[in-house]
Amino acid sequence: SAHEPQRPGPRRIGVMGGTFDPIHHGHLVAASEVQAWFDLDEVVFVPTGAPWQKAHREVSPAEHRYLMTVIATAANPRFRVSRVDIDRDGPTYTIDTLRDLRAQRPDAELYFITGADALAEIFTWRDAAELFELANFVGCTRPGYDMDADALGGIPPERVTLVEIPALAISSTDCRERKRRGEPIWYLVPDGVVQYIAKHDLYPEDPEGTP
Ligand code: ATP
Ligand code: MG
Numbered sequence: 690s691a692h693e694p695q696r697p698g699p700r701r702i703g704v705m706g707g708t709f710d711p712i713h714h715g716h717l718v719a720a721s722e723v724q725a726w727f728d729l730d731e732v733v734f735v736p737t738g739a740p741w742q743k744a745h746r747e748v749s750p751a752e753h754r755y756l757m758t759v760i761a762t763a764a765n766p767r768f769r770v771s772r773v774d775i776d777r778d779g780p781t782y783t784i785d786t787l788r789d790l791r792a793q794r795p796d797a798e799l800y801f802i803t804g805a806d807a808l809a810e811i812f813t814w815r816d817a818a819e820l821f822e823l824a825n826f827v828g829c830t831r832p833g834y835d836m837d838a839d840a841l842g843g844i845p846p847e848r849v850t851l852v853e854i855p856a857l858a859i860s861s862t863d864c865r866e867r868k869r870r871g872e873p874i875w876y877l878v879p880d881g882v883v884q885y886i887a888k889h890d891l892y893p894e895d896p897e898g899t900p
Contacts, residue, residue: 696728700797703732704824706774706786708861709754711886712761713878715804715859719829722854723802724767727827731767732802733790734758737781738774749891751775760881784816787823799824805834808849821848832858868892 705720712734720732736754748754755775762768773789774781787799801824808828820826826849830836836851864874868886871894875883886892 700794701727701729701800702790702794702797703727703729703800703802703827704735704786704790705732705802706735706737706781706783708748709734709736709758710749710861711754711864711878711882711891712758713859713861713864713882714876715831715857717761717879718857719804719831719854720768720802721765723800723827723829723852726852727800729767729800731769734762734768734770735774735786735790736770736772738777739780753885753889753891757882757885760885761879763881782816784820784823787820791823800827801825802827802829804829804831805836806831808836808844817844821845825850827852829854830856832856865892869895 703720703723705716707716709716716734720734723729724732736751736758738751739748752775755770755772758770762770771790773793774786777785777789783801787801790799791797801820803826805828808826826844828836828849828851830851830853859877864877867874867877869892874886878886
């Protein structure tokens, strides 16, 4: 079963944090590639609570972002979705996400999966030193963002593995803007997510074009 370790040694759990407003195929390909690369037993998608890095814009309610993430990941037996960040009060900090997941599975090895852009911001996160105690970090290539020494900032290179994933120039911002302009998002996000967005009229058409 997908729920039992497939090899000796600790269970390996990928952690894919994100706003997921909406989740798209860039997220899913990155998670799938890292799952295969590290032979992860599972990848946990963790939608953020109040996303402190996005204070400049309105983020969709957590329950919508959570349900879209469930819909997008439901078919993959190795993918699951955690509510730890949306059920915690206040803004989401990665350190809290990793502490909570560690408390749930004290014996597991955690692999925190992040795109090149988020990796570059790692030192805006609190408690950087403890972050490296709690998890391995996996940086995924992302079109438009360099993955060089600069992107690593001051992160110890031995604590980060860079993984090149098939380039998908998809972003949630672009998906929202396309919806607001009345353009299709079919095939950028899973079909069920297209339908969920239509059903709940997320990102309604707006000629002014607020992202
Ligand atoms: P937004 O445009 O609203 O910032 P986003 O597309 O960047 O949305 P997030 O929810 O911010 O999506 O991203 C969650 C994680 O997924 C981040 O680590 C981000 O770098 C990574 N990611 C997002 N899109 C891609 C992509 N196309 N390829 C690789 N990684 C990605
Ligand atoms: Mg982003």
